[in-house]
Amino acid sequence: MGDSATTIIAIFLAAILMFVFPLMTMADKTDDTVKLTVQTATTDFTNKVRTTGILSQEDYDNFILTLSSTNNSYDAEIVVQKIDENPAKKAGGATVQIGDNVYYTMYTTQVLESLPLNLKEGDIISVTVKNTNNTIATQLRNFMYKVTGNESKAITAQSSGIVTKTTTKTTK
Amino acid sequence: MKIQSLAIIFIIIIMPITIVLSEYINNKITTATTELEYNTRLLNSTYDSIKAYQLNTVNNAFGDVTNSKISDIEAAVTTFYNSLANNFNFTGYKATVMKEYVPAVAFTLYDGYYIYSPFKNTLTGVEESKVDKNYSKPDAITNGLKPYIYYSARYVYDTSDFVINYTLDNYITLIGIINNNYVYDSGFLYSIADTRDESNKGNGIYYDSLDNSYWFDGIKFTAGDTEELKEYIGEKEYSYARINGQKYYLEENEVEEETINYNGQNFSINKKAKFFFIDNKGAKNYSNVDAYNATNSNFIKYYFAIKKNKSAYIYYKKAYEFSSMILGKKIDNYYDKTKAKQDKAYSLNNLNTSKAIYYGNDESSLKKSGITPLSEYGDFKIFEGNIHSANSNFNKHRKEIIRYVIETNMAPAISGFSSDANIEFVMPKISETDWETIQNDICEITFLQGLNMGSKKYNGYSVVANMLTKEYVDEDDIYILKGDNTYCKANDSTLNETNIKNTKGVNNGYYPGIWKINFERKRDISGDKEKFYFPMSFKNGEKIESYLGSYTSIMGSSGVNEIGTSDVPDMYSYMHHNKEHLLKEIYYKALGRERWCSFNINNINYEIYGNNANNFFLEDY
Secondary structure, X not given: OHHHHHHHHHHHHHHHHHHHHHHHHHHHHHHHHHHHHHHHHHHHHHHHHHHHOXXXXXXXXXXXXXXXXXXXXXXXXXXXXXXXXXXXXXXXXXXOOOOOOEEEEEOHHHHHHOOOEEOOOOOXXXXXXXXXXXXXXXHHHHHHHOOOOOOOOOOEEEEEEEOOOOOOEOOO | OOHHHHHHHHHHHHHHHHHHHHHHHHHHHHHHHHHHHHHHHHHHHHHHHHHHHHHHHHOOOOOXXXXXXXXXXXXXXXXXXXXXXXXXXXXXXXXHHHHOOOOOEEEEOOOEEEEEEEEEOOOOOOOHHHOOOOOOOOOOEEEEEOOOEEEEEEEEEOOEEEEEEEOOOOEEEEEEEEOOEEEEEXXXXXXXXXXXXXXXXXXXXXXXXXXXXXXXXXXXXXXXXXXXXXXXXXXXEEEEEEEOOEEEEEEOOOOOEEEEEEOOEEEEEEOOOEEEEEOOOOOEEOOOOOOOOOOOHHHHHHHHHHHOEOHHHHHHHHHHHHHHHHOOOOOOOEEOOOOOEEOOOOOOOOOEHHHEHHHHOOHHHHHHOOOOOHHHHOOOEOOOOOOOXXXXXXXXXXXXXXXXXXXHHHHHHHHOOOOOXXXXXXXXXXXXXXXXXXHXXXXXXXXXXXEEOOOOEEEEEEEEEOOOXXXXXXXXXXXEEEOOOEEEEOOEOOOOOOOEOOOXXXXXXXXXXXXXXXHOOXXXXXXXXXXXXXXXXXXXXXXXXXXXXXXXOOOOOOOEOOEOOOOOOOHHHHHHHOOOHHHHHHHHHHHHHHHHOOOOOXXXXXXHHOOOOHHHHHOOO
């Protein structure tokens, strides 16, 4: 009896070690690779907007396409902070200090409604991407560790910076 | 063997493989992530550097002069190294450490570019004690600017052998022998229209000999249509004119009028007027123009240049004459920039791209070095079609030359670099989007190579455009004043006849198209305390207020009409399709005025006019 109990435990352990553990590792690695793809897409997208001063429909579509090619669904949040130099100008010439400028913010829906969006030097763009589905790695982890709730997203990427170019043109 | 043993053996085999593989992937991922981070850091540092350059140049009264430009660029490069050192957390080290990793920094300007990179200083024959060792170490590797490289191409055929220098817009310089005749000439290039109808269709400048006027896209330019520009310095408004890139202001504290005969007409002038410009300290400098006396023609020229500014007219006139000569239509009594009379038109209308000597260079060896050969773009007539249009043959060829000149000079500058940090430097591939920026804007290109990223070494670059430049007047750089005391872009959709500010009035004031640099804050350090002011201001009761940027196109962008589509490729076509005749008139007159009075880039005037190159600009007054 004792022997068969050991066998059952051994089979159970063997199953975990031989199947679940490699599967988890591989799934984790896949997530890491996907994370890299997402981070690359996000950084490239942000840097392009920063150096061209234009957030075009085409660039946005390409960005979303790259994200979806990873077979996950994502929530891509784009926040644009537009610099407004008028308050500094209103303060009158004599006493203007650096830091008098204010920013007003456009969030994802506003940004997407106004594509192609012309930006100017000094604006700030910030892009955050989170996955909305459960990846295999998350599912396995949840199953194994019984971690409940899915707030801990496996794939996230963030990139932001100051726009360096003002432009009125989509192409020249 | 028991099944348990098999399982253990299986685990013993699989475990290390999994661990090693995952480590390997981890490593790859870290490398790739580091590369992304480095790209962003490099971009940030380049932007810091451009920002430093802007701050220095906007308040630099002599920013156009080469010596001053060089020191501004060197300051910008220093900022770049410092920022790089900060961004890469090498703060403990000097910025010079980063130099080991930067094979080159390129500053592209209006008509050429500088490369900042290490070179061997071959200065010899100078006593060592007499050399400023901080700056020049004979026989040592020094970091510095290499000689300026123009965007130029040489064309050789039949009895012609000449060079054309291109710029970021339609200004070109022609040097060399055309049909056995030596020519040194420069100017803005437009298509020439034979009839007014053609010109009204946007196909070039038309000259109407009946009243000596020029027409462009339905707008008439005459010598009698003059402007008097005004702006604030501190709390006082002055009339001014930009001459050779420098603003000269008219000070009329005392008034004593005198009537003089000028070009056959009687004019009343103020004998007590004085002229000044703002020097680097923000102080008024009166040294350039002497006080009025009966023989001081200089005084009268400056006076009329300010009171009766006809720069817009001269711009289109000169552009018409120069373009006619290029396109084979002879102008009577035409003098080139060396003041030599040209009896024959230059007739380059049939000039083909294949006549450029670069065209024949070996394609395969160029491609191997990562250079796009000229022949790849095809053989076509350079000056055919609508020259000023963004899609014209001229612009296509101009961009090819800019790219070719940069690629052929950058590649060896980078591969010739060696430092303790890295042995082999290779020029990275610059993306098409970045080439667009380089071909259309003044920018800084930085390269960073050799930093360790784990499994490989970093090799990246960054291109940042300088949006606040006094170097030249881009077609987008003309802003329009509105009646509500705001300013907006020329392609703002809210602009119409009724809301444009009426500053021109009847024979008074100026067209409300303003160069965007004029809206920038200026610094006055002439007094005890540093003060700031906005030149473009207006009086609201007793208070002086600055014009504000409109929320439809300057601070925001909700009201910007798109430019760069296939229907509207550029500002010219935007204006052509625009129904607001007044806007078109204001825009073209402002564009002409601002371009004509810019600093003459080729300095040829200094050779002819001595130290006072302003005379070239004052000739027509």
